[in-house]
Amino acid sequence: MSSDDALKRIKNKPLPRHIAVIMDGNGRWAKKRGLPRLFGHRAGTQSVREAVKVCGELGIEVLTLYAFSTENWVRPKTEVNALMGLLSKMLSSEISELDKNNVRLMTVGRTHELPPKVQDDLRKGIEKLKHNTGLTLNLALNYGGRQEIVDAIKKIQKLGIKNIDEKNFSDYLYTAGLPDPDLMIRTSGEMRLSNFLLYQLAYAELYVTETLWPDFRREHLYKAVEEYQKRERRFGGT
Numbered sequence: 001m002s003s004d005d006a007l008k009r010i011k012n013k014p015l016p017r018h019i020a021v022i023m024d025g026n027g028r029w030a031k032k033r034g035l036p037r038l039f040g041h042r043a044g045t046q047s048v049r050e051a052v053k054v055c056g057e058l059g060i061e062v063l064t065l066y067a068f069s070t071e072n073w074v075r076p077k078t079e080v081n082a083l084m085g086l087l088s089k090m091l092s093s094e095i096s097e098l099d100k101n102n103v104r105l106m107t108v109g110r111t112h113e114l115p116p117k118v119q120d121d122l123r124k125g126i127e128k129l130k131h132n133t134g135l136t137l138n139l140a141l142n143y144g145g146r147q148e149i150v151d152a153i154k155k156i157q158k159l160g161i162k163n164i165d166e167k168n169f170s171d172y173l174y175t176a177g178l179p180d181p182d183l184m185i186r187t188s189g190e191m192r193l194s195n196f197l198l199y200q201l202a203y204a205e206l207y208v209t210e211t212l213w214p215d216f217r218r219e220h221l222y223k224a225v226e227e228y229q230k231r232e233r234r235f236g237g238t
């Protein structure tokens, strides 16, 4: 089956508005090749590029990528620094390409705790792409789902808001204004949520693939979307 056939089938059925991805397996990819973990992360940036491109082509509204969790700080300092370096590098080298593809950029997470250089690169990137109208690329950085819920509650308390319900609670999450993810993809086979978008994933379809993130390509994304399109979404109804 060619990838064009898959594309035709996908385009004929309802697409997810928001896809969220736990990009896992960079370390294992590198280990399999006898390389340092950083090489896995570096290879993973190619998968990021491809996922952004394909989501843009499909007309997906939001792609959220779990790039750095609040738990990732316990990794060796060299690895954390390398990840931050990669992020900065990508932000400067990819911005024009993202702009060409009409992509907007946003972040979720406690980004004020990231290194100042990364914060600065993010601010510049967000500013440069803010008028675009295509895919929203949402990077989860220093992100934790529980922390997000706590931060929302603190915001609500500070504002003195009393009439909170399930609908307007979302307005105080980092993802305010975004549709909830319809499809959550996790690579490299782990069956865990890992503190990712805990509130927003309530009704998402979950898709776990054994493919390691650096190997994740267009055809893997098509497969995940096709799998999503086969599911019957009932949202608790019949």
Ligand code: FPP
Residues within 6 Å of the ligand: 023, 024, 025, 026, 027, 028, 029, 041, 042, 044, 045, 048, 065, 066, 067, 068, 069, 072, 083, 086, 087, 090, 139, 213
């Ligand atoms: C998980 O693999 C991956 C990460 C913690 C980082 C993801 C980062 C990238 C793909 C590169 C930069 C991304 C952007 C958006 C610029 P792991 O290290 O946990 O792999 P393992 O489970 O095999 O050890």
